[in-house]
Amino acid sequence: MLRIKSDYCCDLSEELEELFKALSNVNRLLLIYKMTSGEVEKVTVTQLARMMGLTQPAASQHLKILKTAKILSAEKRGNYIYYTFNKTQMINHKEKIDFLFGCVLSKCNKIEKGKKAPKHH
Amino acid sequence: MLRIKSDYCCDLSEELEELFKALSNVNRLLLIYKMTSGEVEKVTVTQLARMMGLTQPAASQHLKILKTAKILSAEKRGNYIYYTFNKTQMINHKEKIDFLFGCVLSKCNKIEKGKKAPKHH
């Protein structure tokens, strides 16, 4: 049982490492926020480059990272490639993060309780 | 109004970048999970090094990163420094992440609705 949980956390840690790496860049985070605002909903490389003051290859590389991490999906239409959120995977990602923080915060609560009513010894 | 939200996201992005950087390492994530399990609740550098198969300086550096990112707090007692979760800040961190994913997922829902009932033109 503990073994299973331990294995699970090991896999989860590797998955979260990749997710957090993709998210740990201010340009990519700003892009995500821009994509949630009214202004844009699907974004092309050229748009992104202009919006963020990046060169076209830099923008392309950022989008590739977000796509590899399954944060965005790419859909080619004609001359353009439109990037949008990968909703299914984002829900997935969120669940993993919630699990992590759930573990941490419930542990915090347990510790707090232990302090208020310390064990006899 | 939009300007304010934009500024807010800019600050938030920088804060989240730091948080996600601290979390984007498999050893640090595994450490966090270990600290949520029954086994440990406060951890010393030496314990961590042994648990994770790291050298003492490597462990010390990881803990410093987690402390700087306000994920852990350090409490010196005698010869040891005990690291524990920084509950208040973890709640804070969680709120920021929830805001990010909240923005993304509500945008996803809006797009989905727009597709089901497309605008007349």
Place this chain on the structure above:
DNA sequence: AAAGTATATAAGTATATTCTTATATACTTA
């Protein structure tokens, strides 16, 4: 088919990350 536009990839550079080994600092105990 040729020219133009959008995107991706390659290769190089500067910087950041993660480890290593060596050493310094702080505290405890004999």
Place this chain on the structure above:
DNA sequence: TAAGTATATAAGAATATACTTATATACTTT
């Protein structure tokens, strides 16, 4: 006080990240 233990820091090496410029690929339009 000296020796032992715990931790932090410094300095260096290997690798990863984020950009740059140059070029390749894919599609569209004339």
